[in-house]
Structures are given as structure tokens and as C-alpha cells.
Amino acid sequence: MLNQQERSRTWLQELKHNGYRLTSPRKAVVEVMANSDTVLSPAEVYDIGRGRYAKLGLVTVYRTLEKLEAMGLVQRVHRPDGCEAFIAGVEGHQHLLICENCGRVEYFGGDKLDGLIDKVQGDSGYEIRDHWLQFFGLCRACQRNN
Amino acid sequence: MLNQQERSRTWLQELKHNGYRLTSPRKAVVEVMANSDTVLSPAEVYDIGRGRYAKLGLVTVYRTLEKLEAMGLVQRVHRPDGCEAFIAGVEGHQHLLICENCGRVEYFGGDKLDGLIDKVQGDSGYEIRDHWLQFFGLCRACQRNN
DNA sequence: GTGATTGCAAAGCGTTTGCACCGTA
């Protein structure tokens, strides 16, 4: 895993390569997301981002997250409580382990799933195109504090 | 699996046992949900339900679905596109297989998951409390029509 | 009869859109 400064830099380059301009609001959003290992709502990104660029607008947060998602740099996360679209940094397609208390996210490989997918596909006759596997629980730190 | 009429009857009894009154709007919502094997949004329940009870209000649909969910008779479903809370009939805790085209839902057991949960729990130090496993794809009928 | 339930209307909330101004390239 890249360290956080490298990650910000990579993401900004990526934006540039895709023909987008590098502006202060975008830099703020990228830094917030690239430096976070927890799930963040757009409103949270906005709050934290304003610490880096005071004039940041919520609308720009939405628009920037949308671009980052399209570029595969962030990922939309759904949670059982309500259904706010949460966002997290991610590399590659992996599965999520989310702390219900602090929002921290870990990734794990899902290779164990292939056999199950084949079986379900055979039993049901469905053609499976996509899947969600998410675990919710408490991370080490939150287990101690609860 | 109970047939659909039995299921409606059971759900209505369940409502009564929990101290709720059996009203026409509630009967309409229960019948819609109990007779459907597809994922439905509150608005869809409302539309179909008005065929059974014309004066049905959308507000009542929300309130009834809330009660049915609390009683474990329906289940909230999250989908990748947007995040509308969809609902489906369910018995027991199983995993979902959802047709992306027609909304049809099947359930399958997730016993194969236990080993994976143990492994992830051990590797990460998380205490896993809940999980989502949902497959999205095309059911047999929709494969033919696409 | 009476208290739970309903449906309308309005409020609430998160997200998206319209538009004039701004700032990067």
C-alpha cells in the first residue's frame, strides 16, 4: 500500500491525465480521501476538506467524488443503518470489512467466494454478474473502548 | 415455503399478536409483500397496493413496512445503483440473489461463509457482527429476453 | 366510546441542477 502522500500525488496525476484541471478544491478532496482509512460521507469530506481549503463547497465535493469513483480511486459503500452512500479509498476489487463504531475499513481478498458463486449459479440458473460481500463489526481499538 | 395466501394470513396473525390492529391499508400492504417474489420499493408497493385498497396512502406504506421489517417479515435490500431501500419477503437469515433486470429474488444458504468469516476475523482482529452477501445478475427468464 | 391508525399537507434531508463568476492552462 502506498503511503498517503504518494497516494495523493498519484491521484492528482491521474486526474490530470484524464484531462481534468488541478484546482484547490479538488486537491482538498483528494487529500482528505487519500489520507483517510475510514468510510466518509460527502458531508464528512466537506467538513474535513474545509480545514484544507476554507472556501470548499459541498457541491464540489459531490462532483469530485463522482469523478474519483468513475476513475476507480474511491468506492461507494452502503451500510445497514439507513443507506447513506459512504466512500472509502480502495485499490483493486476486494471485499470490505467495516468497523461499525469508527468507520475504519480493511480489505480482504474474496477468492474463497468463487466456489460458492459457481454453486449458486448452477443451482439457481442465474447468471451472476456482480456481488457484494461486506463484513461489519468492531476493529481492535473499538473492541477495547466498548 | 408457504404459499402466498398462507403467508398473508400468517403475517396478519403476527401483526395481531403484536398488538396491532388489522386495517384495510395494512392488509393491502401485507398482501402485496407476501405475494411478491421480487424486490419492491415503497413507491411500487404503494402503486400495487392501491389496486387492492384505493385510498391507501404512501405514508401508511412506509409505516407498515417499518413494522413488518421490525417483525422480521420483510427485509431491507440495498442495491448498487443508487441506494433506494428495497424490500422483499424473507424467511430466516439467508443470502440474496437478485435479478438486476426484473427484481426477482432468490435466497441461498451461506454456510460456506463460516470458514471465511473465521479467517478474516483471525487475520484482522475485528469482531465480526454482521455481514452482507448479495449476488446480482440475471434470472433464467431475463437471460432469454436480453 | 376511545385510542390506535390513517391520509393529507408540510417539513426535512441529502443530492442534483442552473447560472454567473472565477481561475487554470
Place this chain on the structure above:
DNA sequence: TACGGTGCAAACGCTTTGCAATCAC
């Protein structure tokens, strides 16, 4: 300089709440 990007304000869609009328028990 030109045009992509920004932020404000307003629109939007879905969900929840307030309240008087209604209806199951």
C-alpha cells in the same frame, strides 16, 4: 484568453412528522 470549474441558491425526490378525521376493537 477561453473554457473548465466553482459555489451559491434553488429545485428535486424520497422520507418523516404534525394533525384532524376515521375506524377497529
